Amino acid sequence: MAKINENYLKLPGSYLFSTIAKKVNEYTAKNPDKKIIRMGIGDVTRPLAKAVTDAMHDAVEDMGSYEGFHGYGPEQGYDFLRMLIVENDYKKRGIDIAIDEIFVSDGAKSDTGNITDIFAVDNTVAVCDPVYPVYVDTNAMAGRAGDFGKDGRWTNLIYMPCTEESGFLPALPSKHADLIYLCFPNNPTGMAATKEQLAVWVDYARRNGSVILFDSAYEAFIQDEDVPHSIYEIEGAKECAIEFRSFSKTAGFTGTRCAYTVVPKELKVGGVMLNGLWLRRQTTKFNGVPYIVQKGAAAVYSEQGQKEIKETISYYMNNAKIIREGLACAGLTVYGGVNAPYIWAKTPNGLGSWEFFDSLLEKAAVVTTPGAGFGPSGEGYIRLTAFSTLDATKEAVERIKKILY
Secondary structure, three states, X not given: OOOOOHHHXXXXXXXXXXXXXXXXXXXXXXXXXXXXXXXXXXXXXXXXXXXXHHXXXXXXXXXXXXXOOOOOOOOOOOHHHHHHHXXXXXXXXOXXXXXXXXXXXXXXHHHHHHHHHHOOOOOOEEEEEOOOHHHHHHHHHHOOOOOEOXXXXXXOEEEEEOOHHHOOOOOOXXXXXXEEEEXXXXXXXXXXXXXXXXXXXXXXXXXXXXXXXXXXXXXXXXXXXXXXOOHHHXXXXXXXXXXXXXXXXXXXXXXXXXXXXXXXXXXXXXOEEHHHHXXXXXXXXXXXXXXXXXXXXXXXXXXXXXXXXXXXXXXXXXXXXXXXXXXHHOOOOEEEOOOOOEEEEEOHXXXXXXXXXXXXXXXXXXXXEEHHHXXXXXXXXXXXXXXXXXXXHHHHHHHHHHHHO
């Protein structure tokens, strides 16, 4: 008889954003005349840059000719894209990353979940709280998390609370952690860590033989000079950290799917080079990102592509400013929105996260994300994204103001 992976049965309910989608669909069915403004899921609204679509059109023409046709590509990505990543994202910042340390993929979400394939099940895992749910759920699926308790925590995970009192930055783990997930600029709180603050984590990982899984998906939104764009700006990080990056928010690839992971060859566990293990995993389980998509991603680094993408990032960061200042004016305590496209707002009058989510949906037809969905320490907060249109962002803020006044 076939047997299932019983770890899946331990998962509480459905994935956070599936639950939100269900609530929104139910509201829409009851209120078909209401115009909903979605500021919950981090999906972008502006189209791909023209430089990107032009490159993809050219790639389509390539695929329609004998000379330009591409079948199976290299699972780790075409060299034309990997070299651009090395030159633009790392060398320009004084970071020495080799082309064979870059692995192009279909998304940082996939990679942050799949990366644990190369680690033993009995590794101890530390996560921030609140946290991007994928880090927790994929480890639960693999059997590392233990059991889900009534307090909303998994018994085998090490939680690092990120609270208002700590500036929403985590303290070092209370006990030894083998794998440590960090995300800066942070999803969901929108907060960022300085070089000095990240150096503390690199030092911890090197002393304890830990591996940092560093999600840098939002680095393009950084505005402050003292906030590093890569963990490899910290000395010694290549010996203890894997970095994940994405074109999704940076260049609008949420529906196009392209990202990359950096696994330095200096990074070893028990004398084994993780670069080789990840290469083996990807060449076995992944067939690579389509040629057309990678040509579009390469155009991101062109002079015109950079100009258009920076304009889009500025557009979203202006939205973030509107949300941050508008909610503060309405009396809410708000964080984030300075180095990240997320705003983390404290719920009013002691309301629970889901209570405030329901109130905003029912009374303002605005969709947010309840902080409790990101972990126990997220209770009492909501997350809003800056990825809507300018007009919708302004209208959503005004609707929220009306129900708060």
